[in-house]
Amino acid sequence: MQKLIRITTIPLSLEKLLEGQLTYMSQYYEVTAVAAEKERLNKYGQKNKVNTFWVEMTRAITPIKDLKAVWKLYKFFKEEKPEIVHTHTPKAGIVGMLAAKLAGVPLRLHTVAGLPLMETTGTKRKILDQVEKLTYRLATKVFPNSRGLKQIILKEGFAEENKLKVLGKGSSNGIDTKYFDPYSFKEDQKKNKRQSLGIPREDFVFIFIGRLVSEKGINELVDAFKKLHKKNQNISLLLVGPFEKELDPLKQDTFNSIKTHEKIITTGYQEDVRPYFAIANALAFPSYREGFPNVVMQAGAMILPAIVSDINGCNEIIVEGINGVIIPVKDTSALFSAMELFVENRNYTNRLSSNAREEICKYYERKEFWQILLKEYKNLEKEYIKS
Template identity: 30%
Template sequence: MSSYAPTLFFFREDMMAAMMENGHEIIAAAPESEEEWADKFKERNIKYVSIKGIERTSTNPIKDVIGFFSILKSITKEKPEKIFTYQAKTVIYGCIAAKIAGVKKIYALMGGLGSVFRNNKKSFARNIMKIEYNVAFKYCDKVFFQNKDDSKEMLDIGLVKKEQIVMINGSGVNMIKFSEKPIPKEPVFLFIGRIIKDKGVAEYIEAAEIVKEKYSEAKIQIVGYFDTNPTAIKKEEIQPYIDKGIIEYLGSTDDVRPFLERCSVFVLPSYHEGTPKSVLEAMATGRPIITTDAPGCRETVVDGVNGFLVPVKNSKVLAEKMIWMIEHREEAEIMGQKSLEICKEKFDVNKVNEVILKTMEL
């Protein structure tokens, strides 16, 4: 269960396939309409049900109550033996509804603590979420975490018990679907992600200005969609930089592989992550990485080995490392090879799914 159908369809396809290979029936649930998604999931032999009312970025309590009862209705109707849920609202309401409906085994995945939880330690919304997580996790058999920073924080504030925690290396990456590709000779930097402040888009653009002053031939690209997240950036805010040729906005896509193939360095200056899947996919194609020394992001890079870790919200250091990549092409290519090695060893989706299925006794 997720609060956004595309992440279920694209990010959890290997996990659901592994479950089915072991003889289990899968039902996928998310807020988006059955008219839009049921046939797509059916092609993968997965039933899809819509849980109406859940809006991942809404702060309307009435909609959340409607969403909770929609989840409860769906779980009561489908009668699953086990439930796996992720993303904040579906974790909270899904786990509580599952307990009420009598589901035998309940599992939650924390893909990241999110902007509401991370950005303001004293906010009213964060305090409400703490209470909600506290209730939801009481009903969980296990809670999967993708990085030690998140698990430690939730443990320290008493929202989860140590014996509930299971660590996994992100969502993993399909090493067949994402395979090594030659690095192009020209300097092409690529960011893939939601266009929100918490992904470090503003710092990326500021760094692009610095890089372009010295190396005008460098291409600095963005692939992603404009979200409704509390830290969302509107297209008109980045349009002047597009018009000046500082960045290239390439739109959104369901298949990032062609963009990864054409880049020489992958950049994600995010403020926090679970473990960024975009970085893992770039690593699988053999790209050096520049990301932040932040929760989740630091799980993917050994500084100076397969890329660089830079301080959060520091466009100057980010630009310095981007320029280093241009001026040290051979070393950058070696870093790309190290990314691939680390990815094979640590982030192969089969290894990640093995932990999940074993924990869930599937």
């Protein structure tokens, strides 16, 4: 059986961004998952019935650690002789592609699910630009996970068009619409969940799911919500996800508001986000940058209309006036207006809601995406691997 090695910086990306995908591929390849955090990676391997290989990697710029990771992976690839190495996330991309190229791996694939460097400036930005270019140069093929992301890569001059391909309609993994099924939650379950979180039954609930950091638009979201709450007390903001105080912390004012506002509820990181979607009325997702956000697809499958920023991925999943509203990036007043529209005009919101699931089922079903990726592997093998 041919060997496929999939690499992400941390196991969380394997668990969430690629959920189920490696297990599916193990029917066709001998699959090894590579990431940092040894214990969590081992658990992932056992649960998903794939091999694992631990390499220390960090999301920060750490040249010495990164070179050690390249060397460790290079030796591993020389030993294993995989046909395909497929990387995700920026750090795993540069480390994995460099090691794979040096080891002579015939098929080197990299998925781009976002460009964190777009929010950086100065010397750091110049370094990250060069790293990105090198990653793409080392890869045989690069998969931007949205059409908008492909255009940004071309505009920034990171790669030539013939090296890039968007799989299907976009995404890195599609979505399991049977799992994200709003009809599997009964009314009494939803009522109890709201009660346990202290959310009044009559409240219109805006939900955000993701890391509670500045680049996700949380500062703007909290400001817009506070302003709207002064006009309408029957609303709540449900924030599902962890704070990250090191890499991209929130403004202190925002953090204080989250902790003290009676109608802003936080849950921390949650393994299963469906019960939270089930009690919400709309997704508010004013992120500054994304690849192809799973959260927006998940919300749609759970019949939630969405307010999203006009950024790649978001503006491909959401069609203005069909399943949501698109607002300019970092625009608190536009976010406020969209949130107010959702609360004040329930007929409009209900209409968006009624279209939401259908749009997702039509274009982003997970198993179809897996088949598209498998077909791509097989086609590339014919092109690049000598039989």
